[in-house]
Every structure is written in C-alpha cells, then in structure tokens.
Amino acid sequence: MKKEKNRDSAIIKSQMMDALMKHITDSIYFKGLDSKFIRINKACSEKFKMAGPDEAIGKTDFDIFTEEHARQAYEDEQKIIRTGKPIVNIEEKETWNSDENRWASTTKMPFYNEKNEIIGTFGISRDITDKKKSEEELKESRSKIRAILHSSIDGIYATDKKGKILMHNSKFIELWKIPARLINLESDDKILNFITNQLLEPKQFVNRLRKIYNSKENCVDVIKLKDGKILERSSGPLKQDAKIIGRVWTFRDITEQKRAEEKIWYLSFHDKLTGLYNRAFFEEELKRLNTERQLPLSIIFCDVNGLKSINDNYGYDKGDLLLCKVSEALRSCFRNEDMVVRWGGDEFIIVLPNTNEEDTDDIVGRICQNCQKKSKPRLPVSIAIGTALKKKVSQDIDLIVNEAEKRMLMNKRAMKAKT
Secondary structure: OHHHHHHHHHHHHHHHHHHHHHHOOOEEEEEEOOOOEEEEOHHHHHHOOOOOHHHHOOOOHHHOEOHHHHHHHHHHHHHHHHHOOOEEEEEEEEOEOOOOOEEEEEEEEEEEOOOOOEEEEEEEEEEOHHHHHHHHHHHHHHHHHHHHHHHOOOEEEEEEOOOEEEEEOHHHHHHHOOOHHHHOOOEHHHHHHHHHOOEOOHHHHHHHHHHHHOOOOOEEEEEEEOOOOEEEEEEEEEEEOOEEEEEEEEEEEOHHHHHHHHHHHHHHHEOOOOOOEOHHHHHHHHHHHOOHHHOOEEEEEEEEOOHHHHHHHHOHHHHHHHHHHHHHHHHOOOOOOOEEEEEEOOEEEEEEOOOOHHHHHHHHHHHHHHHHHHOEOOEOOOEEEEEEEEOOOOOOHHHHHHHHHHHHHHHHHHHHHHO
C-alpha cells in the first residue's frame, strides 16, 4: 500500500513537473557538472529556436551564445557547483551569434540528488529586454533633461508644496552663490534666508513669494540685488497628472539688458551735449503734467544771448561750453519734479508744476543770478527769459508755451536795445 502511494506521489510530481516545463513562459534549464544541458522546458527551446527541448541535451551555452556570454555563464555555474551558493536575480546580457542581444533576469541554483550531493545546476531566466530598453530610454531621457537644465542660461529651482527641494540646476547655484551645504539640506527655508540677505527689498520679495507660492497662475517680476544685479523671476505651478504638486522658479540675469534699455532710454530723451531732457521727452512728459492737479503750471522759456557771436569768433567748442554753463545754471535752480529741457539750438524750456506767478518770478531771479556767477569777460553767460502760467484746465498748453516764447523774444529785443 505504501509503495503504491509513493508511486502515485511520484507520478503526480512528474506530471506537475511536466506541466511546469511545458506551460511556464520563463526559461527553465537543468545542467550537469560539465554545464551541459540535460533538460530544458518548452519556452527555453523556443528561445533557443530549437525544434524541441530534446535538441538541447548535451549542448552547452557555447553552442548557443557568443563566447562573451557563454564564458560568464559557465564560470557562474562552476562556482555554484564548488560552493553550493546560488546566484539570485542577476541581470544577464545574452549575446547571440545571430540575433540581437537580449537581457534576462536569472536565478541559478545547485541541483542535488537524493543523497544531497550536487550533480549540476538548474536555473530560471525571464526575458527583461523590453524592461531594460525602457530603463535605458528613461535613463537617456533623464540624462538629456539634466543636460538641458544645466545648459540653461536661467537658474531653475523646484519645490513641492511643503517646500522640499525637488530639483535645481547649476545656474541657480551660480546666480545666488548658494553653498552646497544648504542645497543638501533639501529644504528651502535656509535657502530663502540666504537669498533674501542679498536683496535690496527683502520684505517685498518674501511677501510676493508667499502670495504666489500656492497660486495656479504663472507670474513674472523683477528683483534687485544689493550688488547691483537685476534678476527676472518667473514661476509657475508644477503639475503631475493635472494636479499641482509644487512650484517651479526660474531666475534670469537681466542686468546688462536693463542697463542697455536704460542707456537707450537716456539717449532717446536726453540732450547729448548738456545732459538735460530733450524736446521728445518734453512732448511726452507734458501730457502727464497737463492735468488739474498740477495747476498752476508755470512755463519758463529761455534763449541764450550771444551764442552766434561766440561760435563765429571763438569756434563751436566755446559755443558748446556756453550752452553747458547755461544748463548748469538752470539745473541748480529747480526741484526734482521740475522739467528742464533743451528745446533746441540756444533755447531752453522749464516746466514747473504747482508753481504760482510769484514763485516763478523768484526762480527767474535765481536763474539770472546763477548766470552772472558763471559769466566771464570772454564768455559772458546771459539769457533772455519769458514766462507764462496755466491756471485753468481749459487753457491750451501749446498756447501757454507760445506765450512764454513771445515774452522771451520781447525781453531779448529789450536787452539788445539797451546794448
């Protein structure tokens, strides 16, 4: 009875083994002490492109794979036989003589007989080529992304909603001169403190930061540093599957750009010789000043006396020097909100917001005194002046300017008559 049970049990085990060898999709193989195949399953024979599992019996990996792979497999199996220690879940690159290379996840074990003696090895291999390709593609993609990030002219920095640093590029570190010890903390609290210490307006920066941190909108602003640097800060929500998981910040050094813009603006609206505003600026700024809250608005029109004579007798360099002395005399008489303009040639205009007639007369007196102080026998500094006042919004500002010019011409004729 016991023999029958053992026989039945052996039959069942054999049937189970046969079913496993026939239907499992992973490759299963048994090898002897010489690493020759003694049995393989159906999946393995299909992988080897054999007519059936029996075709592999007596063959070795050297008959199927290249020397590179076969040699490594043989050495691994002989080590297992010597030590009895298995090799578990290793990734093997299978190099074939004809087909493209494949990758497999392999476990190899010692094969024991009933006396617990090692008589060979057996193994299970699963094809992971597609997985490896995906990993390589992902690795390559990440490598390209890192290369792009670190090649960017912008400093890039990202955090999650709790302020944990998710990523940053080298330009971000360079722009802010951030020590590695702060980046390695993986929290942006100390980085924020380090950054704000470099700013001209740290409170404004922090308030703005708090306002937009959890915003769903993209934001752009300009920040100024104590060392004179100007950065453009852009930020937007960091999304994953349409869910906001943090925020991305970019910083670009626009110092030179801003300086160039300021230089262009200066050249566009300033007279090259005297440094005063020019006529183009006057025409633009007058629109802003021509409002009720600026009334009374005083206009002073000036004309330099004797410029033609100086140019004819002493040359244009002396004439330019005279114009510069006049501009210095005018500039020293006015407030920041006043507009002093070189109208053209030897003419100047001053616009005085919120200035009444009495104050205008006082200013005219100061202008004349300043001119006298700068005057010298060979370079007399003398100007003719006319003024006009806009008291009502309904008055045409162009007519006020014309009125000031007419009065200047009248004064100029009177000064010539005296000489």
